[in-house]
Amino acid sequence: MSMFVDGLDKAVQRAFTRPIPKSAGAQVRYLVKQRKGSTKAVAELLGITQRTVERYVKDQIKMPRRDLAARLEAEVTRRWQPQVRARARQRAATTGGIVIDTRARLGYTAPIGSTDQDRIRHLTVALPPQYAALLFDAQEQGAGEQQLQEIAAEALREVYFQDSGRRAGSLEEVRFTDIEHLDFDL
Known part of the structure; x- marks a missing residue:
């Protein structure tokens, strides 16, 4: 399970203006x-025979197996409304920013004498557009969970802990681990 990639995808999917097709036949026809x-190509994508795809297209088969239904819905969702998806990402990366809601263990490295012990925190923080752009660009380039987590930790350091430079200027590094919950919103 990929928390960051799935979370970013779900945030963008909330911008869809129409629901994805419900029936298996409509989903296969869309693909x-x-x-x-x-x-x-659709048969190779779904791991079924070409004849089976043709039967779904003609509505000769109406109810797919559970595993096929899940793959079918995932593939349609991944490709659904590409222009709406692109506009939502662009808006978040240029003007709107992104909101991160997380419950995780957060701590930081700071000079001696500060209370830098890691602890579980539940944060809902609006991140500026530059961090939304960094997250989406890294996701498009195929970044792994660790890299996306590091970008989010840097964003939380800047916005939450340092309050955009108004406090904790000597804060060096934020540790963002043991993620229990993670959600993004545009």
């Missing part, structure tokens, strides 16, 4: 249309 009419 075939996305693949420029190639039932063979």
Whole structure:
């Protein structure tokens, strides 16, 4: 399970203006249309035969197996409303920013004499657009969970702990571990 990638995807999906198709036939037809009419490409994508894809397209099969239904919904969701998805990401990266809601163990490295012990915190923090852009760019380039987690930790250091430079100027590093809950919103 990929908490950061899934969380960013769900945040963008909330911007969709229409729901994804519900029936298996409509979902398969959408994928075939996305693949420029190639039932063979959709069959390879879903791990089923080309003939099975053709039967879904013609509504000869209506109820897919549970595992196939999950793969089908995931593939349609991944490709659904690409322009709306791009606009939502662009808006977050340029003007709107992104809100992170997390319950995790947070601590920091600071000079001697401060209370830098890690502890579980529940934070809901609005991050500025530059961090939304960093998160989305890293996600597009295939960054792993660790890299996305480091970007989020840097953002929390800047916005939450240092209050955009107004306090804790000597704070060096924020530790963001043991994530129990993570959610993003645009």
